[in-house]
Amino acid sequence: MSVLTLEHVSKTIGRRLIVDDVNMAVEPGEVYGFLGPNGAGKTTTIRMIVGLIRPTKGSIRVMGHDISRDRRAALSHVGAIVENPETYSYLTARQNLVHYARLAGIPHAKRRIEEVVDLVGLTGRVDDKVKRYSLGMRQRLGVAQALLANPKLLVLDEPTNGLDPAGIREFREMIRNLAQGGMSVLVSSHLLSEIQMMCDRVAILKGGRIIAQRSVSSLVDGTASAAMIRVSNENAAVRVLKDRQWDAEVSAAHVIRVRTDGSAIPKLIRDLVRAEIDIYAVEPARESLEEAFLELTDDKLASSSSTPAGGVANA
Ligand SMILES: Nc1ncnc2c1ncn2[C@@H]1O[C@H](COP(=O)(O)OP(=O)(O)OP(=O)(O)O)[C@@H](O)[C@H]1O
Ligand SMILES: [Mg+2]
Structure with a gap:
């Protein structure tokens, strides 16, 4: 479920x-x-x-x-931090948690507090006053509080x-x-x-x-549709590949990007080797979430008049 x-x-x-x-x-x-x-x-x-x-x-x-x-x-x-969690900064983290546990009627509060403090990694600092906490520690105290009721x-x-x-x-x-x-x-x-x-x-x-x-x-990972290849001479490599009908471009110094799916990579490498291009590394070009995100949002903009939002495939 x-x-x-x-x-x-x-x-x-x-x-x-x-x-x-x-x-x-x-x-x-x-x-x-x-x-x-x-x-x-x-x-x-x-x-x-x-x-x-x-x-x-x-x-x-x-x-x-x-x-x-x-x-x-x-x-x-449900445990949540939505609005900024209220903590009493003049109390210690433990005193804050005891207070919340009491309000929430948590059974076996003492033991549960030890557990949540451990889960959020505040053991050792739990008896410090919250006013001495960094923002990150306060956030983790908020999570500890949200976890109290398990x-x-x-x-x-x-x-x-x-x-x-x-x-x-x-x-x-x-x-x-x-x-x-x-x-x-x-x-x-x-x-x-x-x-x-x-x-x-x-x-x-x-x-x-x-x-x-x-x-x-x-x-x-699922969208690797290009290979990044590290070579000695990127311009020569791109020239060679374009002659052989590959969709290739210089990506950075000594790196070219070739549009291909994984199955054509052996042929791609053979073409480079035959042209005496030295290869130092071949990697699938991993699309970052950012690229995917932009692509998805662009797609939607382009087709929003014809496709309902539900038309996007779920994973
Ligand atoms: N109580 C409200 N009355 C009127 N409009 C509201 C109310 N709450 C939210 N909105 C509007 O709803 C839209 C969505 O707001 P929401 O806070 O959910 O966005 P968000 O994704 O959390 O944004 P952010 O990244 O800024 O936190 C905004 O345009 C906001 O102005
Ligand atoms: Mg918001």
């Missing part, structure tokens, strides 16, 4: 359609990313998922419980906003660890690189719609 399911979810505020017919599912142990520019509807969708606002249409289920009809049961499986789904809206590169990397490792332990995570970001490194699957949102939903690996 999916941990989270959205079916035909829409949200209208005032007269504006802000979320438009969103369909998605998050599986156990999966890190699922919402990627989209400012105003795409990420936060609005997340606010519906964590029960802060109601969908205008459609249904949201968490562990099979409909969030409108069976709200308590549904939300009992949710199946963790929801984080732009969790790495404001973190430095080291903080982002630590945060990402923590998320990957949680997923390894079976937790599902829904995370939003407008940073492509971050989603690419953190998530298993990504939904690309634009104007309140999911315009594509793909596994990150299919976006990153």
Whole structure:
């Protein structure tokens, strides 16, 4: 069973359609990313998922419980940081967690606090006052708080906003660890690189719609349609290949890019060797999520008049 399911979810505020017919599912142990520019509807969708606002249409289920009809049961499986987590900076992290555990009626709080502190990597600093914490540590304390009730789904809206590169990397490792332990995570970001490194699957949102939903690996690996070849003389190599009807271009100093699928690479190499071009390396050109993202959004723009958004293949 999916941990989270959205079916035909829409949200209208005032007269504006802000979320438009969103369909998605998050599986156990999966890190699922919402990627989209400012105003795409990420936060609005997340606010519906964590029960802060109601969908205008459609249904949201968490562990099979409909969030409108069976709200308590549904939300009992959700831990979230949506708005900035409230912490008392003059208290220690542990005192904050004790306070939240009490508010939330967490059983065996003492033991659970040790567990979540360990999960987010704050052991050793848990008895420091929060005012001495870095932003990254505060974020992890927020996650610890969200994990107290042992949710199946963790929801984080732009969790790495404001973190430095080291903080982002630590945060990402923590998320990957949680997923390894079976937790599902829904995370939003407008940073492509971050989603690419953190998530298993990504939904690309634009104007309140999911315009594509793909596994990150299919976006990153599945689209290699070119080979990058390191040679001594890139201009000579391109000339030779063009003579033989290859679609080749200089990509960088000593590197050429040849449009081909994997099966033609042996012939490509033979052609170069016969022309006495020295080859130092051959690699598939991995399309970054960014390129794929631009391609997808361009495609949609080009064909939006004829193709409904649902026409984009799911992974
Ligand atoms: N309460 C509201 N009333 C009116 N409009 C709203 C409300 N909440 C959101 N919107 C509008 O809905 C659109 C989507 O907003 P949302 O915050 O969901 O986007 P987002 O993808 O989270 O963007 P960001 O990357 O800036 O956080 C925006 O145009 C926003 O102005
Ligand atoms: Mg937002």
